[in-house]
Amino acid sequence: MxxxxxxxxxxxxxxxxxxxxxxxxxxxxxxxxxxxxxxxxxxxxxxxxxxxxxxxxxxxxxxxxxxxxxxxxxxVAYVPQRPVLPGGMTVTDYVLLGRSAHHPYLGAETARDRRVAAGVLERLDLGGFARRTLAELSGGESQRVVLARALVQExxxxxxxxxxxxxxxxxxxxxxxxxxxxxxxxxxxxxxxxxxxxxxxxxxxxxxxxxxxxxxxxxxxxxxxxxxxxxxxxxxxxxxxxxxxxxxxxxxxxxxxxxxxxxxxxxxxxxxxxx
Ligand SMILES: Nc1ncnc2c1ncn2[C@@H]1O[C@H](COP(=O)(O)OP(=O)(O)O)[C@@H](O)[C@H]1O
Ligand SMILES: [Mg+2]
Missing domain, CATH: 3.40.50.300 (P-loop containing nucleotide triphosphate hydrolases)
Incomplete structure (x- = not known):
């Protein structure tokens, strides 16, 4: 592969x-x-x-x-060692960025995108964080959110x-x-x-x-x-x-x-x- x-x-x-x-x-x-x-x-x-x-x-x-x-x-989905995160963005919006490679236009996310993102957040034990902003996460939570963004790229x-x-x-x-x-x-x-x-x-x-x-x-x-x-x-x-x-x-x-x-x-x- x-x-x-x-x-x-x-x-x-x-x-x-x-x-x-x-x-x-x-x-x-x-x-x-x-x-x-x-x-x-x-x-x-x-x-x-x-x-x-x-x-x-x-x-x-x-x-x-x-x-x-x-x-x-x-x-290829990539999880960097030291990601730079836009602190004001919510976890859900950030993770949905991982779907943008599948869209013809930025920001046109579909119901399926939201389902995929919610499923990945759940599997990474981040379901309760969906509405938080990135600035409000611990180091380990941020690392899992970055992984979530990579996984939704599929x-x-x-x-x-x-x-x-x-x-x-x-x-x-x-x-x-x-x-x-x-x-x-x-x-x-x-x-x-x-x-x-x-x-x-x-x-x-x-x-x-x-x-x-x-x-x-x-x-x-x-x-x-x-x-x-x-x-x-x-x-x-x-x-x-x-x-x-x-x-x-x-x-x-x-x-x-x-x-x-x-x-x-x-x-x-x-x-x-x-x-
Ligand atoms: N932009 C850069 N310019 C010059 N040297 C760099 C740059 N980025 C990394 N290096 C050097 O390249 C080497 C390998 O770095 P890196 O791939 O980060 O190593 P590792 O992840 O194994 O610790 C290191 O010596 C590092 O200092
Ligand atoms: Mg390294």
Whole structure:
């Protein structure tokens, strides 16, 4: 459904993604993991059609550069890591914006649009928020509203950039369970960056590991989530337990004296942000 072939992105004169390739089959969930600054958000933005790139991105055999923005929005729905929200807008009106790619004219929403929006709000536990303005939501509520807007697009590909970062445990589980249901119901293809390696392993069929803009490993969660890989890629000391639903990645307590490398200032900064 989604084919990314040798995608390269340069930002500020620097390569941020280098020849990244991956495929997401209909109904599949591909997780993208990697340390801060690895290029995960840039990859998500490229697939959403928001970043100029070399290489090829195809959805349902259509190329981004041969599609207009509206046609691409019918193929790819995108949930950014840090959305900018118009604070004065109501939740319902904002979510209905996700339907605009289906209209010939802006603002001409139909009864079906309203039904789809109400259904998605309900499934994201946001039914009671429909009339609130966006300024009146918590961080986690806003994140679910942005996901709602993406889901009402009813595109065959959903790109999510760290969708669970500001969600509590219950809402994280529900959001990912909902995407799993949509994969079964309508063969939704999901490309999702995730910080939490255990969650990534539970939901992804395959994981792609990005480091410094390159895809350095790819495989099933059991193949990818090893103590050695996490140590190399994240400079993290973890224990991997065999869980019922996939590998469980647990950080080991790491006293300052046990550091075996001399950290550079850059590595130190990464570590403090990545914690
Ligand atoms: N507009 C930009 N100009 C220059 N560099 C950027 C820009 N946006 C992001 N970067 C850099 O690109 C790299 C990858 O960023 P990003 O894709 O956000 O990483 P991740 O999501 O994996 O943390 C980082 O080093 C970041 O500083
Ligand atoms: Mg990011």
């Amino acid at each position: 989604l084919e990314v072939s040798r995608v390269t992105v340069r930002l500020g004169g620097r390569p941020v993604l280098a020849e990244v390739s991956l495929d997401v089959a209909p109904g599949a969930f591909v997780g993208v993991i990697g340390p801060n600054g690895a290029g995960k958000s840039t990859l998500a933005r490229a697939v959403a059609g928001l970043v100029v790139h070399d290489g090829e991105i195809l959805v349902a055999d259509r190329r981004r550069d041969e599609c207009g923005a509206r046609a691409w929005a019918r193929l 595109a065959p590909v959903l790109v999510m950039d760290e969708p669970t970062t500001s969600l509590d445990l219950g809402h994280s589980q529900r959001v990912l369970a909902l995407t799993d249901e949509l994969r079964r119901e309508r063969a939704l293809s999901v490309l999702c960056t995730l910080h939490d390696l255990t969650l990534a392993g539970q939901h992804a069929d395959r994981l792609v590991v990005l480091r410094a803009g390159a895809a350095i490993a790819e495989g099933t969660p059991a193949e990818v989530l090893t103590e050695a890989l996490v140590a190399t890629v994240f400079d993290a000391d973890v224990e991997i337990l065999a869980g019922r639903d996939g590998p469980i990645v647990v950080p080991r307590l790491r006293p300052a004296s046990s550091r075996h490398t001399t950290p550079s200032p850059a590595a130190d900064a990464t570590r403090s942000v990545a914690r």
